[in-house]
Structure formats: structure tokens, C-alpha cells
Amino acid sequence: MFALLESGDRAFIEHLQTRMTQEGITCLAVDLGSTPDGNTHVVLQLPVYGQMEAARTLLYRSGRFLRSVHPDFHEALLQVRQAPRHPLIDWLSAPWAVRVGAACLAIALLGYAIEWLA
Numbered sequence: 001m002f003a004l005l006e007s008g009d010r011a012f013i014e015h016l017q018t019r020m021t022q023e024g025i026t027c028l029a030v031d032l033g034s035t036p037d038g039n040t041h042v043v044l045q046l047p048v049y050g051q052m053e054a055a056r057t058l059l060y061r062s063g064r065f066l067r068s069v070h071p072d073f074h075e076a077l078l079q080v081r082q083a084p085r086h087p088l089i090d091w092l093s094a095p096w097a098v099r100v101g102a103a104c105l106a107i108a109l110l111g112y113a114i115e116w117l118a
Contacts, residue, residue, distance in 0.1 A: 001028070001030075001045040002049050003044070004027065004044045004045065005043070005044045006032070006041065006042070007041075007042055007076075008039045009042075010031075010042045013029045013042040013043070014042075015070055015073050016044055016077075017029045020055060023054075023058055023065070025051050025054060026047060026051060027055065028044070028045050028047065030042065030043050059081075066078075066081075
């Protein structure tokens with residue numbers, strides 16, 4: 001089993017499970033136990049790793065999926081989507097950084113081609 005999302009809100013996880021199942025993603029809401037403050041801790045798991053990319057796309061990027069979520073859970077899903085990520089990954093995946101990397105790769109390949117032809 002592969003964990004997609006963990007939360008203390010069982011209703012939120014079960015709703016996401018229902019929505020993803022409707023989208024063709026096989027997933028399970030599994031109770032992991034209780035937190036120290038007495039709340040249940042639930043995880044959304046995928047039994048098939050091949051569906052992980054599609055499930056992540058739905059969960060983190062799909063506007064259609066966001067609009068299909070019940071309004072009670074809309075804010076919780078927005079918080080999941082805006083969860084803090086590692087700053088280095090944000091910096092390296094910024095559009096300008098990707099363009100600079102592509103330009104550097106193109107220059108290096110051009111240099112190798114010129115050297116090979118000469």
C-alpha cells in the first residue's frame with residue numbers, strides 16, 4: 001500500500017476516497033489509530049503504485065477535481081494544495097530556473113557537437 005495523504009479528519013479522507021473512486025482511482029481510507037489528543041488519524045492509501053501519478057494530479061493540480069469536492073471540504077483541500085514545500089525544490093522548479101537549465105544544456109550539447117565535428 002502506498003500512502004497518498006494523511007489527515008486527522010476522517011470525513012475529509014473518506015470524501016476524497018469517494019471522489020477518487022469516481023475518477024477511476026482505486027484507494028482506501030485506512031484508520032491508523034489515535035493521536036495523543038484522542039483524534040483518529042486516517043490515511044488515504046493506493047494499493048496500485050501505477051495510479052499514484054494520476055491520483056497526485058487529481059489531488060494537487062486538477063481544477064475540475066477541486067470544483068467537484070463538496071464545499072465543506074473545499075478549504076481543507078486548498079490547504080493540502082498550499083502546504084509548505086521545501087524551499088529548494090520551489091526554487092529549482094521555478095519556471096525561470098527550468099529555462100536557465102534548458103539553455104545551459106543546449107549550450108553544452110552545442111559545444112559537444114561543434115567539438116565532435118571539428
